[in-house]
Amino acid sequence: MLRILLYIIGIPLLLILLAAILLPLVLDEEQLLALAAERLEQSSGAQLTVHGDSRLSLLPRLALTLDEAELALPGKDQPDITVQRLAVEVRLLPLLSGTVAIKGIELAGLVATVPAQPAQPAVDTSTLSDAELDAFYEARRQAVRDAAANSAGAALGLPLALNVQRLNISDARIVLLQADGGEPRMIELVALTATDMNLAGEPAALNLQLRIPGANPVALSLDLRFSADLDQQRVQLQSLVADIEGATRQPLQLRASGPVDLERQVAELELALESGTMTGAGNLRYASFESPQIDTTLQLSELNPALLVLAGPEAATEAGDVEADGDAPLPLHALRLVDTRAALQVERAVFGLHSIEQLQLKLRVVEGIATLETIRGRLHGGELDASAVLNGQHNTARLETRGELTGADTALLLAALEAQPVLSGSASLDWQLTGSGRSRNELVQGLDGTVELTTGGLALEQVGIERLLCQTVAQINQEPLQTELPTRSEFESLTASITLGQGQALLAPLRAELAHLSLLGEGNFDLASAEFNARLEAQLSPDLASLDPACRVNERLTAIAWPVNCSGSPDTAPAGWCKVDSREIIRELASSELQRKAREEGGKLLQRLLQRDQPATEEDNP
Template identity: 20%
Template structure:
């Protein structure tokens, strides 16, 4: 044991002595011109080393520099600047006049991916793919090999195709590569923009054998988190993985085996395209579950109005309609629209289950093509409960308010879903079917109702108006006006399914026809709903069955529709139901007709 310890001590002493001798005999500044020369030969970049180089012997033999800068050919600004740089070198190659750098460490660097810092090509001739001349492993008597590059606590300034600069702070990059330029990397950084912070920590494999013509890499593990305003309190976070190829010369990329987990959503698919001069993207995604309420940057807050008891009575009575009325508030999404206006995007999205504005949609399918803000919506379809919907058309996002041309096919969609989305009081229950064509400006609920126009066939199915049963209102009014008839107490009036058409223009919906019939009642409605002024004027004509009593009154009620008119503002609605006057008028006309017929019979020979 004593001999072993002695041997180790001798080796350490020799090593220390050799390093000290090297420090004394070799001036690191002798390599300064060589490093500048080799960097320029290999890459064309101009390396500037300010101040003297100096040795650092512990824990590794290293060369330390002062401030540095690295400038691309023809660029007006350096691509990289740093306060200092450390080169870990190998001892034995130095003895044979070789500078073998095992690691480059740069701290507090500023990396600029800006047009002014980009290389300006002067070569107008063709370049053969994967031309090896710029990447010779050795030049002259010296050789330069770097296996490990580390960038710590640095800043990356990147300019997107629209000219906006993004600052990626707290940038840390660690890259190991072998002699063939295949290696492993780890990258972490954070981006703050519009009061939102995106943090990223990824690692994977990288193949730079064909760079700058092609760079292949994979993200084997990627953790991210997005926090800030207009996002859920816990933010959006999850994991991602994919395989990618990047072609720097034409800014093209290709992603395959893409997976993304975001909160309780998951996506898989592929993407390809290019970043400059404008974004071009072809995206294909599938999700088993997609909760867009937790993913979209635009938050939708819903406020509830207070409840108040409804009150109804007879003629010209005020009806209070202060019910629970969700109001959807959309925040400014102009940034997203500006992004669309400068992009070419083809998207294919399918989801087994999706959530949007609290609505669960199954078998969601979206196919759209955006060209510089002009979007062709090939299909947007899905199932909601027992119903389904399908939309297609076009949306022009370039104006301040989007221009929309849309064809709608809704089948049995619950009104409880449609009314809040359109920002109208949820006073009706049931399902709606629409088959129509519309055009207009804007995509928000209020804009759809006030700035769209078009026409549609409509069906109202399983319709109910809570606390306001129009059939019962008519029955009560008739029995109060006349004691000669009464309704069957076993009957429970149900509004029939109704079908018809309507037109929409200038914020007003005009019912051109709406009618329905069941065993208890025949009903038709005419009138209009003014969404701009939040008022309506609609008359329901009801022919109610199931009466008992005087035969003459029964005959009258069997053929005389009774009008029930609703009118006024939504929050101060009134109705008119003059049954007694109507019955007296009809009885009088019937009596006159009977007298006339009786008189004719007397004068008939």
């Protein structure tokens, strides 16, 4: 794109300079144009053909106007350029003294057709083996080193320090032919206006409207105020405002200012972003030949896919929309194209169904490894403090994460998951997990590690565990209940040690304390189906009768373990999740009774035996 613009601007200027050189020799327009074209071909190899009119004026400014002109550049891989109208105007007196003072350049109806370049298939890292991926990273590191070494003395520059008072390009198109003969790609330069262009460090301005048509058209509007110093190889952006539509889901406005070192290809910019409801501000450092290539600190109102543009155009293009299918391959190819370090402060970040408030995020992404050193914020009313590493260097990604979430509101969590509102209270988690896989579902199924769960003020709706046990006790006592017992369970405490592996979460031990009983047992949760089951043993408190007189218990009832079996899924009615195994209780009571009687009978027998074997006393033997 830059090379084509240099052709568009530089070649007309070369024509006007040749015309000025030949002006003292000939004043015939046609002969002058023919000589200028001949000199142009001799000096550059470019062939100029004018199919329309040509006009040359002398005073007070030297102006050359060409209609229906065609320029063929030397070499088969050079673009062909046609223009409906070209007008170049320079001041005559400065020109005669050897100074180029350009009043204006106007181009209308420009078409630049760029031949297809030799096929350079892009490397799709998702098709490489692990060994080939290692070679890919090394080759890219070497390419960056070579580019940095070759950049010295080869910085961007122009052959002439031009003073262009006005540059207007309208209705221009750049046609990029495809090597495979496919549909050409098109770039429409709707309008470009530049004023006071110079390379001496004086202020200049540029306005650009560009459009890329297609199935998802992209439009760019750019307003730039800058100064360029060719001697210092430095550009100072006083103000850059870019409005982009189509590249992201919401239109994006980017504002920037700061210095650009052309020789080192380093830009250090102050940024402001706006896309939809997202706003942000901070700074960004871009360095072509350094790592990280992009280093940014931003304060944002929310996270937004538009931020992918800050990870680089390749990564933004490759990432696209995140696949909703959990079995789809992880977007590791996009991750491998990023070399970024970022420190973000986000008022609100949404990840799927979960929202984190006041998020602090420090991350480093390079060669397929995303290291999230800091993840802090408020998640569902609780405090989150975690870290994670996603290693996507090879085809099977590996995840390592540890952290804690304290005081999360379970009602907010269920609302975010669009699940039934059956829980209230707070929950805290402390975890250390690893996992591996090639898709999101494989990562989840492959999670391995431990999670510690504690709760506070937890209440379970539609599942009255005390009610279930009280009803069973009343049946044993053969008495009817006199009160309506609660259909919810209020836990004084609930804790669980959770071990993850092979797609399952084993809760062992699982402990719970209620006002009139305690529970101890273990459970299992299937990560894929969200189905759970648990086998618990309840120990009844003597004051269970405070719920209802029919629930009174004695030592025999408090001495046994009361089996409580729970199973279900978030899609089933909570009222049917838990049941008391009354048959096992009856067997336990019968066994306890037999043992009691055996002990009583055994005690009586032992007493008689002891009495029989006891030696006679003098009183017994007169």
